[in-house]
């Protein structure tokens with residue numbers, strides 16, 4: 023468990039906010055973030071006793087993490103045993119410098135060079151089969167607002183961004 027936490031602490035500058043061990047249910051979880059979880063997005067890592075491998079699947083895209091210097095963070099990731107799957111460079115079709123990295127469990131993070139960032143852990147990318155149906159769901163069920171869409175026909179993608187109003 024601590025190995026997983028160490029990556030987030032050393033590479034992303036997060037704090038271990040709390041850990042809870044539930045032996046009768048055979049799991050431990052750890053909450054990591056930048057500020058108390060009652061006001062900010064946190065990552066909840068769950069360790070199920072004896073399980074050290076998971077299939078993340080292809081629908082989960084990645085977490086977006088705003089950083090001041092993508093290249094510097096990539097070096098930290100390499101030093102701390104993380105994996106870099108796409109070196110720092112402007113995003114294809116755009117100008118924002120991004121990189122893609124993975125933690126030890128294979129969870130993917132897009133490092134986005136955007137600073138200052140009041141909420142460094144800033145977005146999550148989910149692949150969906152029906153964009154309009156999903157936009158409607160997040161608007162109606164979660165009260166989110168469609169901020170913008172980005173159509174990249176040359177890359178055959180359409181991205182939409184929702185957020186709390």
Ligand SMILES: C[C@@H](O)C(=O)SC[C@H](NC(=O)CC[C@H](N)C(=O)O)C(=O)NCC(=O)O
Pocket residue numbers: 083108112113114132149177179181
């Ligand atoms: C807008 C910015 O936050 C982005 O993240 S776009 C990044 C871009 N995304 C895609 O290409 C999505 C489609 C892809 N087939 C998928 O399912 O992930 C991306 O990953 N660009 C690659 C690059 O090297 O720039």
Ligand SMILES: [Zn+2]
Pocket residue numbers: 086132147
């Ligand atoms: Zn993205």
